[in-house]
Amino acid sequence: xxxxxxxxxxxxxCLAFFYLPxxxxxxxxxxxxxxxxxxxxxxxxxYQALLRDxxxxxxxxxxxxxxxTATMVCMALGTAAAFALHHYRSKLQFIHQALVYAPLVxxxxxxxxxxxxxxxxxxVDLGMGTIFIxxxxxxxxxxxxxxxxxxxxxxxxxxxxxxxxxxxxxxAVRKILLPLIAPGILAGGLLAFxxxxxxxxxTFFVSGTGSKTLPIYIYSSIKHGSPTKLNALSAILxxxxxxxxxxxxxxxxxxxxxxxxxxxxxxxxx
Amino acid sequence: xxxxxxxxxxxxxGRFNELLLTLPSLAWLGVFFLVPTLIVFAIxxxxxxxxxxxxxxxxxxTIRRMASPNYPAIIWRTxxxxxxxxxxxxxxxxxxxxxxxxxxxxxxxxxxxLVVIPFWTNFLVRVFAWKSLLATNGSFRLALVWLGAxxxxxxxxxxxxxxxxxxxxxxLPFAILPVYxxxxxxxxxxxxxxxxxxxxxxxAFFxxxxPGISRGLATAGIMVxxxxxxxxxxxxLVGGATSEMLGNKIAQYVYTERNLPRASALSAILxxxxxxxxxxxxxxxxxxxxxxxxxxxxxxT
Numbered sequence: 001x002x003x004x005x006x007x008x009x010x011x012x013x014c015l016a017f018f019y020l021p022x023x024x025x026x027x028x029x030x031x032x033x034x035x036x037x038x039x040x041x042x043x044x045x046x047y048q049a050l051l052r053d054x055x056x057x058x059x060x061x062x063x064x065x066x067x068x069t070a071t072m073v074c075m076a077l078g079t080a081a082a083f084a085l086h087h088y089r090s091k092l093q094f095i096h097q098a099l100v101y102a103p104l105v106x107x108x109x110x111x112x113x114x115x116x117x118x119x120x121x122x123x124v125d126l127g128m129g130t131i132f133i134x135x136x137x138x139x140x141x142x143x144x145x146x147x148x149x150x151x152x153x154x155x156x157x158x159x160x161x162x163x164x165x166x167x168x169x170x171x172a173v174r175k176i177l178l179p180l181i182a183p184g185i186l187a188g189g190l191l192a193f194x195x196x197x198x199x200x201x202x203t204f205f206v207s208g209t210g211s212k213t214l215p216i217y218i219y220s221s222i223k224h225g226s227p228t229k230l231n232a233l234s235a236i237l238x239x240x241x242x243x244x245x246x247x248x249x250x251x252x253x254x255x256x257x258x259x260x261x262x263x264x265x266x267x268x269x270x
Numbered sequence: 271x272x273x274x275x276x277x278x279x280x281x282x283x284g285r286f287n288e289l290l291l292t293l294p295s296l297a298w299l300g301v302f303f304l305v306p307t308l309i310v311f312a313i314x315x316x317x318x319x320x321x322x323x324x325x326x327x328x329x330x331x332t333i334r335r336m337a338s339p340n341y342p343a344i345i346w347r348t349x350x351x352x353x354x355x356x357x358x359x360x361x362x363x364x365x366x367x368x369x370x371x372x373x374x375x376x377x378x379x380x381x382x383x384l385v386v387i388p389f390w391t392n393f394l395v396r397v398f399a400w401k402s403l404l405a406t407n408g409s410f411r412l413a414l415v416w417l418g419a420x421x422x423x424x425x426x427x428x429x430x431x432x433x434x435x436x437x438x439x440x441x442l443p444f445a446i447l448p449v450y451x452x453x454x455x456x457x458x459x460x461x462x463x464x465x466x467x468x469x470x471x472x473x474a475f476f477x478x479x480x481p482g483i484s485r486g487l488a489t490a491g492i493m494v495x496x497x498x499x500x501x502x503x504x505x506x507l508v509g510g511a512t513s514e515m516l517g518n519k520i521a522q523y524v525y526t527e528r529n530l531p532r533a534s535a536l537s538a539i540l541x542x543x544x545x546x547x548x549x550x551x552x553x554x555x556x557x558x559x560x561x562x563x564x565x566x567x568x569x570x571t
Contacts, residue, residue, distance in 0.1 A: 007369035014366050014442065018388045021399040024409055081295035088288045096292050099299040105548055107500020109517045113537045114306035117313055117530065121324065137302045140295060198392050201502060218394045222507055227402065234395040241391045249383055
């Protein structure tokens with residue numbers, strides 16, 4: 001059967017559509033011209049200006065503190081939630097499941113707006129603490145679902161085998177279950193970390209005036225800052241994302257390989 | 271289904287373990303997600319106080335004001351921009367998903383990675399990239415002028431067209447992934463069968479392939495439509511004063527006009543619209559599962 005070229009051309013078009021704007025911006029960050037436009041020679045001065053900007057460093061520190069703490073809490077709560085959803089069938093789990101899925105489908109602005117009202121109604125001071133709470137709310141479910149997917153692929157006869165061979169329940173969990181679902185917990189954590197680093201809308205609503213994160217800095221620079229310094233910052237963030245995506249692809253590839261070695265086949269078929 | 275180990279809460283220990291595993295996430299989401307969402311509905315009925323806080327007592331004033339002509343106009347603009355963006359994303363996602371599912375396995379992982387990376391890139395950075403491209407001396411606008419699609423002094427930044435373009439750019443990966451996931455499970459020999467039985471390739475595509483990936487299409491639609499309806503940053507940064515969306519108006523009442531009850535009322539409307547869409551999606555997929563189709567019903571996660 002003759003295959004149409006149209007789908008392939010659409011794919012190429014979409015990839016060009018995705019990457020051309022990012023490429024233009026990256027090139028622009030090295031362009032020695034104040035307002036973009038034509039090429040006026042290579043320069044690193046925007047990068048130097050960026051690195052000298054103390055605000056950027058403070059924002060970066062805030063962003064990382066929140067991302068690391070929120071990710072750790074998400075990994076703990078999300079993994080526990082996934083175990084509960086996987087093992088038990090009760091009315092409680094029905095409600096639990098609805099609550100875990102809901103943050104995935106609610107627009108961020110509603111989450112930010114409702115949290116802001118909640119904190120205002122309780123007269124809580126806005127700042128790092130409230131940002132942290134918001135970030136755990138929107139990323140916990142991603143960890144829970146990633147781990148849940150891993151648990152559904154997990155061969156439960158392995159646990160039975162461990163118990164038959166004399167392991168206590170806790171030893172079986174620690175030695176068999178946790179190592180095998182660890183890639184799921186890590187992948188979920190990585191997702192939570194990325195979401196936290198990137199979040200603007202929820203942070204914008206619950207940050208108050210004092211605490212700024214990097215996305216807030218970017219937003220205020222777009223609104224009324226220097227676009228050239230922003231080009232440089234964007235190019236750096238792009239490079240970090242590409243590196244992160246590449247590494248996570250390698251980690252995921254290794255997880256799949258481990259899966260294949262341990263897996264007894266046919267598990268995905270149920 | 272794999273055997274479910276552990277009790278179903280029949281014995282006390284099982285119940286205790288269940289609570290131990292469930293309570294942390296249940297409490298966190300209950301207190302910081304469910305309660306705040308309900309509070310939004312309550313505050314829509316409270317008066318505003320002059321200091322930007324929430325006053326005492328209850329009133330229908332805010333809800334009554336929602337009938338004034340500029341709110342329905344904003345709601346309508348939000349709905350049509352989101353609907354058109356969703357349609358464009360789906361139209362692009364179908365051939366791309368099809369192509370991805372037919373690519374050689376060795377290459378596929380890397381092409382998929384290329385599709386996912388923009389979705390991992392900082393959202394504001396992507397919007398900013400477009401803002402510079404669409405500006406008066408931006409390369410994209412100049413290219414459009416050169417192609418004759420735009421006259422020399424016609425702006426594109428701060429128009430609904432700019433919002434639409436950036437919405438599609440931002441949410442296209444959300445549409446491609448579920449369509450690809452569905453296309454990958456599609457049995458392509460069915461298309462050959464349809465051709466052998468005399469269907470034209472167009473007919474085979476519309477009557478066999480599209481129904482075969484309908485679940486992926488519906489998921490993709492929801493994944494684009496819902497965040498578009500709630501978008502705030504995109505209309506705020508590339509849209510103008512005449513192309514505001516619901517998200518802008520909410521933020522404006524919170525930050526500029528300091529009227530929290532009015533922001534709540536608009537949020538409540540948005541919540542209801544989104545909830546209605548999600549229920550429709552749930553109803554559709556339950557009905558579809560009951561009448562055959564694949565029973566596994568995997569959600570795109």
